[in-house]
Amino acid sequence: MSRVNHLDIPDDAYDFRSRCSIARSLDLIGDKWTLLIIRDLMWHEKSTFQALQRSEERVPSNILANRLKRLVELGLVGKTPYQDRPVRYRYALTEVGRSLEPVLLSLMAWGHGNLGGGQYDPSTGESKLPS
Amino acid sequence: MSRVNHLDIPDDAYDFRSRCSIARSLDLIGDKWTLLIIRDLMWHEKSTFQALQRSEERVPSNILANRLKRLVELGLVGKTPYQDRPVRYRYALTEVGRSLEPVLLSLMAWGHGNLGGGQYDPSTGESKLPS
């Protein structure tokens, strides 16, 4: 059970572009949707496919399915059935997934300061919308 | 000269997906290459097209040209000629561009802790490579 890292990624399963930590991170989460899905799982109590699909940005269902599958394979998200007949699933961040919170916070701070975006306070659940 | 934010983006020039700061940030820098270019400008003294092209990850020249153009338009990077005959350009982060450093640092920390990537210390210029 030799692993190259702390995730479920087996040796040789993922060929990173380089040894740079930033490049490796971007290989996994460097796109327009993945971190928004993680945001909703982290702070907005969205745990089902349906709920995640109804986020403000309206992620297309095929992209959402693809990203969730990927995140589960990578070990950032867990998927467990919460009922049978018909089977329905709940998604939740793993500890490794939750450890992305500082990345979300720094992106939020930058966007709030420079792009006029809203700011969300995870501790209170309140958000200040832009003027 | 009404602006919607602190960048050179005029009102209506950029239609963000949503008012979420994270979504807005990802609209600008949410891809596999942009933050690597910013990393090189920020920490690795790369300032010419040629130097940026020769980074470890080997960004394709058309992508590099596209991203630099975009970053200049957005006001994250400045472009100035440093010689005529023939004209040659130097790229450098603006203050807004430099303010992305915490984002790079948090991504680096996450990748270092979870993906076995190397860690770079901007203050000393030294990097610890993965085992």
Place this chain on the structure above:
DNA sequence: TAGAGCGACTTGCATAATGAAAGTGACCGC
């Protein structure tokens, strides 16, 4: 027992982005 509906996807298909490779144009030194 025949729909109607829900949740979680999947499929089809057109458009857009990516990336490898080669090409262009200004100039300089030999």
Place this chain on the structure above:
DNA sequence: GCGGTCACTTTCATTATGCAAGTCGCTCTA
């Protein structure tokens, strides 16, 4: 002239994105 450097462009095949519609299992109501 001739080769080389730098800063890009262009071409074109491959891949990703995204809208819309469809599927599948099952339950609930008429």
